[in-house]
Amino acid sequence: xxxxxxxxxxxxxxxxxxxxxxxxxxxxxxxxxxxxxxxxxxxxxxxxxxxxxxxxxxxxxxxxxxxxxxxxxxxxxxxxxxxxxxxxxxxxxxxxxxxxxxxxxxxxxxxxxxxxxxxxxxxxxxxxxxxxxxxxxxxxxxxxxxxxxxxxxxxx
Amino acid sequence: xxxxxxxxxxxxxxxxxxxxxxxxxxxxxxxxxxxxxxxxxxxxxxxxxxxxxxxxxxxxxxxxxxxxxxxxxxxxxxxxxxxxxxxxxxxxxxxxxxxxxxxxxxxxxxxxxxxxxxxxxxxxxxxxxxxxxxxxxxxxxxxxxxxxxxxxxxxxxxxxxxxxxxxxx
Numbered sequence: 001x002x003x004x005x006x007x008x009x010x011x012x013x014x015x016x017x018x019x020x021x022x023x024x025x026x027x028x029x030x031x032x033x034x035x036x037x038x039x040x041x042x043x044x045x046x047x048x049x050x051x052x053x054x055x056x057x058x059x060x061x062x063x064x065x066x067x068x069x070x071x072x073x074x075x076x077x078x079x080x081x082x083x084x085x086x087x088x089x090x091x092x093x094x095x096x097x098x099x100x101x102x103x104x105x106x107x108x109x110x111x112x113x114x115x116x117x118x119x120x121x122x123x124x125x126x127x128x129x130x131x132x133x134x135x136x137x138x139x140x141x142x143x144x145x146x147x148x149x150x151x152x153x154x155x156x
Numbered sequence: 157x158x159x160x161x162x163x164x165x166x167x168x169x170x171x172x173x174x175x176x177x178x179x180x181x182x183x184x185x186x187x188x189x190x191x192x193x194x195x196x197x198x199x200x201x202x203x204x205x206x207x208x209x210x211x212x213x214x215x216x217x218x219x220x221x222x223x224x225x226x227x228x229x230x231x232x233x234x235x236x237x238x239x240x241x242x243x244x245x246x247x248x249x250x251x252x253x254x255x256x257x258x259x260x261x262x263x264x265x266x267x268x269x270x271x272x273x274x275x276x277x278x279x280x281x282x283x284x285x286x287x288x289x290x291x292x293x294x295x296x297x298x299x300x301x302x303x304x305x306x307x308x309x310x311x312x313x314x315x316x317x318x319x320x321x322x323x324x325x
Contacts, residue, residue, distance in 0.1 A: 059264075060261060062199065062203070063265065064261075065166045065170060065199065067257045067258075069192070069196075071253060072170075073173065074246075074250070075246040075247075076173075078249060079242045079243055081242075084182060084224060084228055085176075085185065087224065088176055088224065091193070091216070091220065092176070102205050102208060105205075106203045106204055106205075107268055115205050115285065118205075122211055122212060122215050122216065124302070125215075129224070130223060130309055130310075131313055133223055133226070134312070137227065137231065146231050
């Protein structure tokens, strides 16, 4: 509609590999940093007692995955202009929070409370998705687009 | 074995999120989200949360993503590609956020204790979750509240998505 559309159409060959490479580099850098941190952290603490040191029996490895999901979800929300992508990013962030709940319930020794919290969060996320997609359909019907930078008629 | 499962499922979760972030097609993104949510369900299983993993599969992988694909089918027309400036914003935000996440994570690991000693073997959780949901001192009130909320969501979604009568005519 505005000057953005033809410009993106002119440079697809350059733009697509560049953006994908950028995304991959960001994600891999975050993942590597967090995993490296997760590797370093517990070795210092349990060097005295020779307990099991598998990567799946550490809280920090789950926190690493959760952190990566959170950052990627946030990046998706910031980067994309399609409202459905924004909702997908929200789902990723909710999943990261849920993973934290379950991991802390497992390693913190608080029984099932964390799992029940995560269960309620899953139900709330499903409810949120239903309502939000109904709103997206409504916006599409009224504006003819779901580009979140163009549905700004209240601003004028 | 558990380590292997963690790596597989964690890799699925991260890979799906990466594809969702980077791939230009929204349908590919939706299926990448399915992959990522399945990976998270697998991580729940490695954590001993069998019921929660099944609920995640049913509600997210089965329900929410089908809803998302349905919305994609009904709406998407011409949404422009993201501009480079937004990638810069996302990069700066992530760069600011990640050190704080790392610091908070290590502080929490220090508080909770991480992996001191062997963890008990995970037990089946379905029965205890059911009992906790229907016990008054535990989670009965949230359980009833969320059932009310689901009813409201049902009515609200139908009301929002329906065309109003004057448009029909």
